[in-house]
Amino acid sequence: MKKFYFILMLSAVFVVQAASYTLINDEDLSARAETISYLLPPLIAVVCGVFLLRFFNIRHGRGLSLSLIVLGLAGWLLGEVLWVLFGILDINQTPSIADLFYIIAYPLMAAGFFMEIKRGKVEWTAKKALFLLPLLAIGFYFTIVYGIIGAYDAEASIFENMINMFYGVGDTILGLLVAIILMIIWEYRGGKIFFPWLYIFMGVILTLIPDILYAVYFDAYMEGLSPYRYLDLVWGLSYLFFAYGFFALGQLVKDIQNRISVPPPAEE
Amino acid sequence: MDKDILIKRAVGLIAAHFGDSTAKMYEKHFSSLSEDAILATIEELLSEIVGPSNAKKQTAILCAL
DSSP, rough: OOOHHHHHHHHHHHHHHHHHHTTTOOHHHHHHHHHHHHHHHHHHHHHHHHHHHHHHHHHSSHHHHHHHHHHHHHHHHHHHHHHHHHHHHHHOOOSHHHHHHHHEEEEHHHHHHHHHHHHOOOOOOOOHHHHHHHHHHHHHHHHIIIITTTOOOTSSHHHHHHHHHHHHHHHHHHHHHHHHHHHHHTTTTTTTTTHHHHHHHHHHHHHHHHHHHHHHTHHHHTTTTTTTTGGHHHHHHHHHHHHHHHHHHHHHHHHHHHHSOOOOOOOO | OOOOHHHHHHHHHHHHHHHHHHHHHHHHHHHHHHHHHHHHHHHHHHHHHOOOOHHHHHHHHHHHH
């Protein structure tokens, strides 16, 4: 698929999701449309990830790190599916087994990104430290204060509080990932692989922000109040960035393969 | 450096970055090139994809092995 059509498709998915959350007045129809449009972006991200993996050997190299990242996203997709299913069946959405799939994704993705750092021979220099450490400090402050401490609810059970705090820990890992991906992007500047990693970076950032807001405004989100319910749209957008990052990486590998499969012109 | 070893390492580097199928294609291509041409090809390819500074780092490691 050409880049233009792929971007068009992703944009259409986002517009449909935004429309289902804002334009449909009928409550039943809106709920159904929201359910379908909510699951589409993570599904597309995982499908794009799996398609990308066909170029690689998932047992080593970039194939292994990408497969861990895709596996993490698959965990989020499973979590989203269960979340929606429990909502339809009127079963408690959180704490539930859906949380397990959401939470397990964080260490998987962290492992994938750490491997990527190793392969890229990314080095920690004073210049990078000067740039990244203040960012890391701010990121950790927000995730710990709002994601972990802010998530504590005196009226909730210990189990519920533990689950909410696990999300905070997950977000702290995600904050660390942001710094790691920034290092990867920095390392690859001037190269074509810079852009796919930039899109993946956008995906992580757009997951982290609504994650923190979800922890802070948990009750308002669960009641479906506006504007808190629109957090779903930001999560949706984050999945679409992951999808585009995988697509762009796949296109890059395809481009390299095509270059070598075209025989060089015969010498005269 | 022995050409076969150089090809093996260059192909390994390509496999790590761009996958096994891409590496196989380059393995065939490299067998018809001289050692210098292999190094130039891999540096040029990496420079375009991972950027000039990272490419230098990767090819220096390749030669040092």
